[in-house]
Amino acid sequence: MAIALEDEKLRRQVEALHTKYIRCIDDDRLEEWPALFTETCLYKIITRENFDQGMALGIMECRSRGMLLDRITGLRRINVFEPHRYLHQISGLTIEQENGNQVSCRSNYLVVRTMLDGTMSLFSAGVYQDKIVLEPDGARFQERLVIADSRRIDTLLVIPL
Amino acid sequence: MAIALEDEKLRRQVEALHTKYIRCIDDDRLEEWPALFTETCLYKIITRENFDQGMALGIMECRSRGMLLDRITGLRRINVFEPHRYLHQISGLTIEQENGNQVSCRSNYLVVRTMLDGTMSLFSAGVYQDKIVLEPDGARFQERLVIADSRRIDTLLVIPL
Amino acid sequence: MAIALEDEKLRRQVEALHTKYIRCIDDDRLEEWPALFTETCLYKIITRENFDQGMALGIMECRSRGMLLDRITGLRRINVFEPHRYLHQISGLTIEQENGNQVSCRSNYLVVRTMLDGTMSLFSAGVYQDKIVLEPDGARFQERLVIADSRRIDTLLVIPL
Numbered sequence: 001m002a003i004a005l006e007d008e009k010l011r012r013q014v015e016a017l018h019t020k021y022i023r024c025i026d027d028d029r030l031e032e033w034p035a036l037f038t039e040t041c042l043y044k045i046i047t048r049e050n051f052d053q054g055m056a057l058g059i060m061e062c063r064s065r066g067m068l069l070d071r072i073t074g075l076r077r078i079n080v081f082e083p084h085r086y087l088h089q090i091s092g093l094t095i096e097q098e099n100g101n102q103v104s105c106r107s108n109y110l111v112v113r114t115m116l117d118g119t120m121s122l123f124s125a126g127v128y129q130d131k132i133v134l135e136p137d138g139a140r141f142q143e144r145l146v147i148a149d150s151r152r153i154d155t156l157l158v159i160p161l
Numbered sequence: 162m163a164i165a166l167e168d169e170k171l172r173r174q175v176e177a178l179h180t181k182y183i184r185c186i187d188d189d190r191l192e193e194w195p196a197l198f199t200e201t202c203l204y205k206i207i208t209r210e211n212f213d214q215g216m217a218l219g220i221m222e223c224r225s226r227g228m229l230l231d232r233i234t235g236l237r238r239i240n241v242f243e244p245h246r247y248l249h250q251i252s253g254l255t256i257e258q259e260n261g262n263q264v265s266c267r268s269n270y271l272v273v274r275t276m277l278d279g280t281m282s283l284f285s286a287g288v289y290q291d292k293i294v295l296e297p298d299g300a301r302f303q304e305r306l307v308i309a310d311s312r313r314i315d316t317l318l319v320i321p322l
Numbered sequence: 323m324a325i326a327l328e329d330e331k332l333r334r335q336v337e338a339l340h341t342k343y344i345r346c347i348d349d350d351r352l353e354e355w356p357a358l359f360t361e362t363c364l365y366k367i368i369t370r371e372n373f374d375q376g377m378a379l380g381i382m383e384c385r386s387r388g389m390l391l392d393r394i395t396g397l398r399r400i401n402v403f404e405p406h407r408y409l410h411q412i413s414g415l416t417i418e419q420e421n422g423n424q425v426s427c428r429s430n431y432l433v434v435r436t437m438l439d440g441t442m443s444l445f446s447a448g449v450y451q452d453k454i455v456l457e458p459d460g461a462r463f464q465e466r467l468v469i470a471d472s473r474r475i476d477t478l479l480v481i482p483l
Contacts, residue, residue, distance in 0.1 A: 019416055026430065085471045110432075114447060117473075119474070120444040120472055149248055253344050255338075269348065286442060
């Protein structure tokens, strides 16, 4: 009946990956963000509405670490958007072991955006649905679906959620 | 001085119950929500103001799993409210052991509501104050007080917080 | 490779300190708040903008438990501000051990403010950057920097964040 230390260790690794993820974005260290994914991966932002109807259309979709890197490079080059900062909150992480080194996770996220002039707003709220692999040098996302409750996502969105 | 594995196990069970609770609501699987409570129970939504003055008046109050079920059934039947989704965040969970299989808990909650048109708003913020029993088949709420900071709660509120 | 029980114990102590901190503020038990700091300490609220430019100017700055106490006493005496409540959420806590009894921490915070009339707003979002010492009778903040994303902080701010 006792909780396994191994389970706790796994949980801490998964939590640490989640924290690294939000730090990269919230600290605007986006260049470090692709390294949190496996070489071949899926990163997709989708509205809850589209997800419930079969996931056809994503707002952002990348299928390799290279594509994630391209996304960040492009973002740095154009840089048309008004300066702002994101601040993530995460709650309710659950972890289900799939096999020896792979887990499925889910958590609630909330992103608050603060503009240069100080205006704060609820930018996005929803669910992270992940597949994470535990590699010898750390945990990585094989898949992260960002399922946003609101359909009203800025279509110029270039920064990951 | 070492942390007891038993304490960690207890904490994980309590956290898991909290997560199941917010999932039922956030995923609109409200039919599964009453099963998280004991047969005889107390579920009460109350404003901070009324709570501080002696808890007289609750906004919603149910005293058995049956009443919780009735609440959900009624809600599905009338369904007058505009479609929306809730998204919970929880922080600062503390657990105090009362006796062998009962604990008292407290946590901060925040609920963001997203309407069909995409509008997001801070819907409710406050404190969960719980009595939880650890039964052989899992943890359940014997009592959950939802103490909302705002007095301005929609009086048509039918969905649990 | 197994997670050390000692690490878990440390983490739980640090989490407990974080929870005590937000409880003191959210419950308006501000008189208990200074006891969470060491005698000589640093408590500073600063905007992200000023922090990134070298921390020159803080919005609030206290360098001892006595100064923290003075702050609360003054606040109780003047009491000019409109009644309201804070509600904290915290996510993404990381802990780095500095030496035997000192750790550096970081976490994301979000504060929702509810006014007497029920209006809720995003009051502050940002990062806690801490130095915490583990003393025989519990963990305490030696240093807490509150780095707020927004520059638009009420200059009459008297309650700690």
